[in-house]
Amino acid sequence: MAINLLKTVPKVQSSITSKPSTSLFFTTRRFFSVPLYSPLALAVSSMSYEKELAAAKKATSLAARLCQKVQKALLQSDVQSKSDRSPVTVADYGSQALVSFVLERELPSEPFSMVAEEDSGDLRKESGQETLHRITELVNETLSSEGSYSASTLTAEDVLRAIDNGKSEGGPTGRHWVLDPIDGTKGFLRGDQYATALALLDDGKVVLGVLACPNLPLESIGSSNQHSPLGDVGCLFFSTVGAGTYMQSLAGSTLTKVSVSTTENSEEASFFESYEAAHSLHDLTSSIAQKLGVKAPPVRIDSQAKYGALSRGDGAIYLRFPHKGYREKIWDHAAGCIVVTEAGGVVTDAAGNALDFSRGRYLDLHEGIIVTNPRLMPSLLKAVQEALQQRTSSTL
Ligand SMILES: Nc1ncnc2c1ncn2[C@@H]1O[C@H](COP(=O)(O)O)[C@@H](OP(=O)(O)O)[C@H]1O
Numbered sequence: 001m002a003i004n005l006l007k008t009v010p011k012v013q014s015s016i017t018s019k020p021s022t023s024l025f026f027t028t029r030r031f032f033s034v035p036l037y038s039p040l041a042l043a044v045s046s047m048s049y050e051k052e053l054a055a056a057k058k059a060t061s062l063a064a065r066l067c068q069k070v071q072k073a074l075l076q077s078d079v080q081s082k083s084d085r086s087p088v089t090v091a092d093y094g095s096q097a098l099v100s101f102v103l104e105r106e107l108p109s110e111p112f113s114m115v116a117e118e119d120s121g122d123l124r125k126e127s128g129q130e131t132l133h134r135i136t137e138l139v140n141e142t143l144s145s146e147g148s149y150s151a152s153t154l155t156a157e158d159v160l161r162a163i164d165n166g167k168s169e170g171g172p173t174g175r176h177w178v179l180d181p182i183d184g185t186k187g188f189l190r191g192d193q194y195a196t197a198l199a200l201l202d203d204g205k206v207v208l209g210v211l212a213c214p215n216l217p218l219e220s221i222g223s224s225n226q227h228s229p230l231g232d233v234g235c236l237f238f239s240t241v242g243a244g245t246y247m248q249s250l251a252g253s254t255l256t257k258v259s260v261s262t263t264e265n266s267e268e269a270s271f272f273e274s275y276e277a278a279h280s281l282h283d284l285t286s287s288i289a290q291k292l293g294v295k296a297p298p299v300r301i302d303s304q305a306k307y308g309a310l311s312r313g314d315g316a317i318y319l320r321f322p323h324k325g326y327r328e329k330i331w332d333h334a335a336g337c338i339v340v341t342e343a344g345g346v347v348t349d350a351a352g353n354a355l356d357f358s359r360g361r362y363l364d365l366h367e368g369i370i371v372t373n374p375r376l377m378p379s380l381l382k383a384v385q386e387a388l389q390q391r392t393s394s395t396l
Pocket residue numbers: 086117180182183184185186187273274275276278279280301302303304322323326329332
């Protein structure tokens with residue numbers, strides 16, 4: 001059944017729809033730029049998981065191209081509702097099919113296993129045929145825009161198969177790709193932030209992550225929700241284990257090594273959280289921020305773009321406390337987690353435990369997810385535990 005979300009879509013901010021630039025030359029206190037031919041860039045290209053990283057960057061960049069096209073001309077018929085009533089669009093399916101196709105094509109000698117959010121169930125029904133046709137068209141248009149695949153044309157059956165490559169259960173052994181084809185679908189529909197998030201698990205550990213964030217400004221979004229209307233947008237964050245986190249413009253060009261904020265002073269730390277109150281308890285996060293003495297208002301944005309922004313020090317804290325009973329999925333955090341960790345940050349649950357991605361499609365957590373730098377973590381954990389305690393006593 002199509003849902004009528006489009007009527008409620010507010011005016012898209014001009015900064016968010018502007019085209020990514022083809023060049024990026026900037027240095028700030030936190031960033032330093034590295035030309036692609038520099039010795040540092042060469043060191044980056046010789047690290048392990050090199051082939052996998054190149055394939056993952058290519059796959060997510062192409063997926064981002066497809067998503068941008070759909071977001072610019074979203075049709076009501078492009079939006080469906082899943083059985084859990086969450087929205088899914090032709091771009092979610094198209095992005096998953098593309099990433100799956102590109103990874104298989106680029107890494108033919110490796111066994112292919114993928115844990116991904118979407119499946120083809122609804123598209124195989126009679127009512128899904130028109131949507132499937134539109135997705136197939138989109139995937140083929142995007143492939144033909146990429147020189148190396150211009151001769152590839154996928155049939156509707158190929159697209160269904162590519163989507164269903166994402167049915168793996170993951171687990172503690174072997175290699176598994178972990179994909180959220182569009183994270184932040186609600187943000188995508190609003191014209192706001194979203195990300196294509198791709199990670200690689202190797203024996204239960206996240207060893208590679210790529211976040212394509214087509215609407216994220218290249219400059220810091222700091223502690224304000226108001227982005228400069230002139231700023232360029234479209235960031236690609238990527239990390240492999242032990243090799244740090246890098247950001248480049250989705251349009252290519254200059255590579256920048258990024259690192260998290262090192263502030264110890266919680267009063268000057270701004271924090272990120274979900275835009276959607278249904279995804280995280282805003283009253284709880286506000287009481288945590290108050291205990292820490294955080295002065296800035298929360299920065300509310302959708303998707304793992306929050307992890308990307310945090311990895312380059314735009315803010316110092318990310319708090320996520322879903323409503324009772326919600327189970328987090330690995331594709332909502334795997335790529336974001338390594339992007340922040342490799343930039344010097346720490347990602348834990350509310351008890352201070354590292355996230356365990358080896359247990360299948362879900363994360364088993366002790367309440368929410370908290371992210372910050374190692375210096376701020378002890379006081380953040382203390383504030384979180386006090387706020388949770390207070391909440392429990394007030395509901396008894
Ligand atoms: N009730 C809920 N509580 C917490 N997270 C939820 C939720 N319902 C959906 N989500 C997840 O929140 C993700 C978006 O996170 P954020 O709020 O940071 O933008 C969604 O990803 P998708 O958009 O890929 O479905 C979805 O997996």
